Amino acid sequence: MTETSPRSHAGRREWLGLALLTLPLFVLAIDASVLFLAAPHIGADLDPSPTQWLWALDVYGFMIAGFLVTMGALGDRIGRRRLLLLGSLSFSAASIWAAFAPTPEAFIAARAVLGLAGATLMPSTLAIIRTMFRDDRQRSFAIAVWMTTFSVGVAVGPLLGGALLQAFWWGSVFLLAVPVMLITVALGPALLPESRDPEPVRVDLLSVTLSVAFLIALVYATKELATEGPTPVVLGILAAGLLCATAFIYRQRSISNPLVDPSLFRSRVFRTALLILTIGIFTVTAVNFLVPQFLQSVAGLTPLEAGLMTAPIALSAIAGSLTAPHLAARTSPAVVITAGAAISIAGYLTLTQAAPDRPHWIVVVGGAFAVLGLSPATVLTVDLVVGSAPEERAGSAAALSETSGELGVALGIAVMGTILTALYRSTLTDTMPGRLDTAVRDSALDGLPAAQHAAEALPPNLADALLAAARDAFSSSFNTVALVCATLALALALMTTLWLRHPRTGDSNDTAAKQPNQGTQDQPAP
The missing domain is CATH 1.10.287 (Helix Hairpins)
Structure with a gap:
């Protein structure tokens, strides 16, 4: 097989291959959200203990986060397409296992295997895109499509899952992945190129x-x-x-x-892009995590109403992701990321004005602008990470970008959740009615849902006073978290301006990134 010219344009096969690569990513996005919808049905059927249920919820994310780097390096050694096809088969088998799991222990084990298989899919798909699209602009757009697919999956996942749960049993939400993964396995050898490190070493x-x-x-x-x-x-x-x-x-x-080549981090572009990616996802997680809570708990919307209200936020993520490569090609990634951060700051400052007695559109518009502004940062930094690494290290670079994203989400939920909880408790302690007994007070301090539950047993006047104080405390804490996010977006803009001024999309002129491992070139595998 003749090696493709580094600057040649992708053809029909490559674009069809990209469409195929979006399928496993779409399934991963759906799988990340449907479990929460199916949770009541699974709990009623399998009757897990509280500890077992926590493991069922968390083990999937733990396995993905833990094995991303390992699977990225493994793909560099055995072949990225081979790893993708093996991971797709494993994901299909684990999905069937989860759907028909007879006990909580079996369900937890199936979720662990799903996470392990998912860790093979994410770096493999991104590394294969690096191989298929050697033209800088085409690769940037391909990565934007790749990331947009995940946003679409997160947005439509609850709708698909809800429809399946209404018509079938809870296992159907896991079986959705099986035909998609089998299509990937069937068409992958024809549409996807195989590539690996030409000088693989022992793991x-x-x-x-x-x-x-x-x-x-x-x-x-x-x-x-x-x-x-x-x-x-x-x-x-x-x-x-x-x-x-x-x-x-x-x-x-x-x-x-x-396992991870230290020479990758000699590239200033690589280091800076990973840092900005982590901060960007960390910051945008607050919107994804807290806006639905605000709309349901403070504004009083049903889950369906809240889901429909957040549709503009999902659409803004798609718009920001798809337009970023075109704008960066006309200017530079630094200009687009910095301008996007400014839009994001405006969105977060709008969220600081949200309150129980103000219109819901403030939350929706603020969230949409916050996500719209940060979407270019996530897309363009992933492209810079993958593009600044040598091709023989594409799997490792892709895995590091995905690991940064996973850590950004986990840290975002943990840190922002901790800030919001601490501020909520502090505010509510000072403002809740004084006529409440200790048990009710302690329960209300656990969170707004707990306060709403505690209010059900109180006299109407006292319940209304407690709910008003709890909603105000949550809203005030939400406003402060939004202000913290605006500050982080400003820091992101400053880092981009100072450390990421020169490279264009796909620029790999950083010599440390171009010349590790004695200048070896990634070769297509037979």
């Missing part, structure tokens, strides 16, 4: 163990900090994770076959 198992340990520990600790606070157990797990991370970094620098 270092100790590096794999350390990377999985520190990533799972970090994600677990950040989730628990948001719910349980800084308990000794959580802090101990966090410390153990950081210790594993330190050992992992030291080992990558001292062995000849590192």
Whole structure:
């Protein structure tokens, strides 16, 4: 097979291949959201204990976050298409297992395998895009389509899941993935090129163990900090994770076959893009996490009404993702990211004006502008990460970008959730009615849903006073979180202006990124 010219344009096969690559990503996006819809049905059928249910919810994300780096490096060694096809088959089998799981233990195990299979799909699809689209502008647009697919999946997932749950049993939401993954397996060999590192080395198992340990520990600790606070157990797990991370970094620098090539981080573009990507996703997570809560708990909308109200936010994410590459090609990624951050700041400042007695559109418009402004940052930084790395390290680079995204989401939920909870409790402690007994007060301080539940047992006047105070406390805390996000967006704009001024979309003129590993070139595999 003749190697494609580095600047040649993609043809019909490549664009059909891109359409195929969007299918597994679409399924991953849906799978991330349908479990919450199916939760009441699964709980009634399998009757898991509270601990089992927590593991069922979290193990999927833990496995994805823990194995992304490992799977990205594995794809560089055995072939990215091969890893994608193996992962698709595994995801199909695990989906069937989850759909027909007879016990909570079996369901948890199936979710763990789903997460492990999902970790093979995300870096593989992105690395294959890096191989198929060698023209900078085409690759930027392809990555925008790739990321937009995930946004669409998150938006339509609840609708598809709700329709399936209304017509069938809860396992049907998992079976949705099976035909999609089988299509990928059937058409992948014809539409997707195989590529790998031409000089693969043995996978270092100790590096794999350390990377999985520190990533799972970090994600677990950040989730628990948001719910349980800084308990000794959580802090101990966090410390153990950081210790594993330190050992992992030291080992990558001292062995000849590192799981993550340290030379990637010599590229200023690579380092800066990863940092901006993490901050951008961290910041936008507040919208995805808190706006639906505000619309349901403060504004009193039903889940369906809240879902429809947030449709403009999903559409703004799609618009920002798809237009970013075209704008960056005319100017530069730094200009587009900085301008987008300014739009995002305006959106977050609009969210600071949300209140129980103000129109709902303030929340929707503010959220839409916040997401619209930050979408270019996520798309363009992923392109810069993948484009600034040499092709033989495309899988590792893609895995690092995905890991940054996973950490951004986990940290965003943990940090913003912790801030909101602390402010809510502080405010409500001072403003709730004084005639409440201790049990009701303690329950109301657990959160706005708990306050609404506690109010059901109170006399009407007292219940109204408690609910008004709880809604005001949540709204005030929401406003403060929005202000924190606006500050982070400003910091993102400043970092972009200072550290990411020169490269254009797909620019790989950073010599540290271009010339690791003795200048080897990625070769298509037979």
